[in-house]
Amino acid sequence: MLGETRSNLLWIMMLLFCASCAKYSAQFEDKTQQQLPNAPLIQTVYLIGDGGNAPANQSTPLFDHLTEVFSIADSKSTSIWLGDNIYPVGLAPVGHEDRALGEHRLKVEMNSLKNFKGKSYFIPGNHDWYEYGDQGVLRQEEFVESYMTNQELHASRGQDEYFVPSHTCGDIKEVIVNDQLVILLMDSQWFLNQVDKYPSDHCLLHSRKDFENQLLAFAEKHKEKSIIFAAHHPVYTYGQHGGNISFSNHFFPLRQLNKKLWIPLPFVGTASGKGRTVVTHQDVNHVMNKYYQDIIKRAMAKSAKSILVSGHEHCLQFIERDDQYFLVSGSASKKEAVKKGEGTLFSMGEHGYAKLLYYENGQTWVQFVALDKKADSYTVKFTHQLKF
Ligand SMILES: [Fe+2]
Numbered sequence: 001m002l003g004e005t006r007s008n009l010l011w012i013m014m015l016l017f018c019a020s021c022a023k024y025s026a027q028f029e030d031k032t033q034q035q036l037p038n039a040p041l042i043q044t045v046y047l048i049g050d051g052g053n054a055p056a057n058q059s060t061p062l063f064d065h066l067t068e069v070f071s072i073a074d075s076k077s078t079s080i081w082l083g084d085n086i087y088p089v090g091l092a093p094v095g096h097e098d099r100a101l102g103e104h105r106l107k108v109e110m111n112s113l114k115n116f117k118g119k120s121y122f123i124p125g126n127h128d129w130y131e132y133g134d135q136g137v138l139r140q141e142e143f144v145e146s147y148m149t150n151q152e153l154h155a156s157r158g159q160d161e162y163f164v165p166s167h168t169c170g171d172i173k174e175v176i177v178n179d180q181l182v183i184l185l186m187d188s189q190w191f192l193n194q195v196d197k198y199p200s201d202h203c204l205l206h207s208r209k210d211f212e213n214q215l216l217a218f219a220e221k222h223k224e225k226s227i228i229f230a231a232h233h234p235v236y237t238y239g240q241h242g243g244n245i246s247f248s249n250h251f252f253p254l255r256q257l258n259k260k261l262w263i264p265l266p267f268v269g270t271a272s273g274k275g276r277t278v279v280t281h282q283d284v285n286h287v288m289n290k291y292y293q294d295i296i297k298r299a300m301a302k303s304a305k306s307i308l309v310s311g312h313e314h315c316l317q318f319i320e321r322d323d324q325y326f327l328v329s330g331s332a333s334k335k336e337a338v339k340k341g342e343g344t345l346f347s348m349g350e351h352g353y354a355k356l357l358y359y360e361n362g363q364t365w366v367q368f369v370a371l372d373k374k375a376d377s378y379t380v381k382f383t384h385q386l387k388f
Helices: 002-018 061-072 099-111 133-150 188-194 208-221 247-251 266-279 287-300
Strands: 041-048 077-081 119-122 173-176 181-185 226-230 306-310 316-321 324-329 344-348 352-359 364-372 377-385
Touching: 041 061, 041 181, 041 324, 061 099, 061 352, 061 377, 077 181, 099 133, 119 173, 181 208, 188 287, 208 287, 226 287, 287 306, 306 352, 316 352, 316 364, 316 377, 324 352, 324 364, 344 364, 344 377
Parallel strands: 041 077, 077 119, 181 226, 226 306, 306 324
Antiparallel strands: 041 352, 173 181, 316 324, 316 344, 352 364, 364 377
């Protein structure tokens, strides 16, 4: 009897907690679907994040889908690869047993661009820096530049570099897409946790303060235009980097170490989910991450048409907060549950990507595409017009 009561109490606790758990299914502020305008586009920007986990010797359904999407996209298009391009620890040196898998994971991503007529930019994430530090990032840069410049359409792209910022510097890459749109590409992992570790004599920026000054200066320079701020780390997120973990991880936290460990530890799981966000640079409650968030938001505030696009969190999110837009697209090769938080207009813990559509009439729209399990295909899950 006592055992049964305890069991019931555990289930009641689980259900109560579950109400605040992160979910994999699509969540909306407003389920009403909007329709894209039938008007000429001046630019489409594809946003793909955390794509570096393809299985050995294989592509993935998402990259097969993207290959088709990119092959019919016109030259007024840009793809931004939002970091964590190689899991788990970046590109190993030639001769290392992990080198082949690292190259394969990059090639799967780059092969999807074989017939893409637009421009493409790869930025690093924390996993690209792990283990090998600046040497791993440098190797990845060299590999990407070499592979992309050998691709069939390189000459027509007219692009001088693909992996940015270059030479493991924190220097922000300014891309003037047209007279209405600018993209600022950053290495947020350099800012959060690498800037003090490696020589920067060959770089323009040498410190976090330099980064802050350069970002604010670029934002001021382009304040009359639409600005896409692109960095691996989000400012707002309601997935595990924001301290929100799935139902399973709340109650069975050891499954994060081993999928077979179904041992209920509800308070441990909940506490570890919240506590880790203060301890690691990678999560939103860490003091350095808060400094990063503050700089990004101040830069964004200079233009009335700003958006931060990022990966890192393995889900899709579109958040409107403080009259600014924050997009997370980090589920190109991994997926995690996500909670609906303050300002969430859309979120989903499924494989997918996002795109921003800039129209000749001045309108800007966002669209998220994700795996539809029932249809076994990638379909549009959310379409929304931005207020500017
Ligand atoms: Fe990451």
